Amino acid sequence: MTSVFDATVCELGEGPLWHPLRQQLYWFDITGRTLYTQTDDETKAVRFDTFVSAAGWIDANRLMIASARELFIHDLNSGTNTHVCPLEADNAVTRSNDGRADPQGGFWIGTMGCNAEQDAGAIYRWYRGELRRLFAPITISNAISFAPDSRTAFFTDSAVAKVMRVTLDADGWPNSEPEVFLDLGPAGREPDGAVIDRDGLMWLAEWGSSRVAAYAPDGSLVRTVPVDAPHTTCPAFGGPDLTTLFCASARQGLTASGRAAAPLSGMTFTAANVARGQQEHQVIL
Template sequence: MIYDATNCTLGEGPLWHPERKELFWFDILGKRLHRKGQHWQFDTYVSAAGWVDRDRLMVASARDLFLFNVETGETERSLCPLEADNPVTRSNDGRADPQGGFWIGTMGIKAERGAGAIWRYYRGELRRLFPDITISNAICFAPDGATAYFTDTPTRQIMRVALDADGWPKGTPEVHIDLTRERLNPDGAVVDAAGNLWNAQWGASRVACYDPTGRFQKAVGFDGLQTSCPAFGGDDLTTLFCTTAAEGLNGDAEGRTYAATGHGPGQAEHKVTL
């Protein structure tokens, strides 16, 4: 079903705030942050967020990570630059990890090959983790905080990497899910409470579920063709939300934000520690 009929050119970054019981999401190309019945306009691309407390989100933009107050509608302060000296890139997919860090991917505004990277903000430090990324996506985490997942979408491979006690990667990323044979394009992803990974697959009108070993379990279909990112929410975290993108398409189904009940349950989104 349609959760919100607002047309997003590039819907992304859905976040269910566990204290407010509200869904927030972005239209990257529209430079807007949304919640049902309301949006905030920015002067640069915004793409992903983590929650800091009841009223404040950490928002990733094309030039920095900043604190935004959803009650006042004001940007409180910039936390750190994010490739601010590189006009080619913008932020893309991101999510908070169980240790309180925030992972954010960047990419070229025109998807320039290898222009982006994946970064992690943790207790005031921003560190580049993985360079030479073309389209950063599928950033999500196992419930025990011991594994992170991500993809560079054109590779059609979702990677996994072990994390240390503070949430920093250790070792070399390995292939977790290989979608090259199916020619599927992995976009945003989220991990549920049981450790299953739910991946929005761009151009396939679906979110696919894979068990902790990477084995396909099922797919949930949505009317929008360009499914971009899922999130679990609702009072019991069994509603699967999914953003879509209208970019390059026509039709009433495109660019909407969807919801499907009876899945998961998901993990509560983790709080970002400043």
């Protein structure tokens, strides 16, 4: 069982990122348009004027952040933002969702409809100045993650409940057709965000299931970590030795009675000595 890492309640907590240089966890409340971090038991918040959902670290002071309309660089010290490129800027229906840096220094980001409109989204990769659409249509982009071999990527359309696997070339671009890695449809589970640990296990948040589940490279279920919130959204590994599991959660989608029954929903959770994660990859400009 996890415990509460931070009691800040997010309507739609997402995108936890352990910054290896700052030794801090960052996470988002997408609909709250806020980036959070915790230092010395103090929670700090940075507000934005649009939805923000995912980040990758560039150096000790800068993050690449995905918003509803662009990728931009956020300076953690000065608070200034620098535009990188548009992200479906002409489409008022969509926003960014799940994202993660890849082993080659690129940044993958998914989009989706603000109201989960069917097939409204896509998955993109930014790499050395180029933003390229990789997979479409996607209804709810999630589970963007990378195996330790640096040649395998994963993603899902949560609405389909299938986690896909695709091989990458030396520069990190997909060079095969995606194949099914996990089909959670028969079990009635919905895949959300995911991260791969150092041994190649996928730690997958399962929306509506109050858990993070670990799957082996052959797709078999290895173990589960219960979370005291129905809607787990995305895990991350952090801490000095990367053995601490963090997980964001959401209140979105819960009825009033559901929120009352799960009062910790929307908080960010932690569990010690679960597995050893990979260090989050650096975005190379």
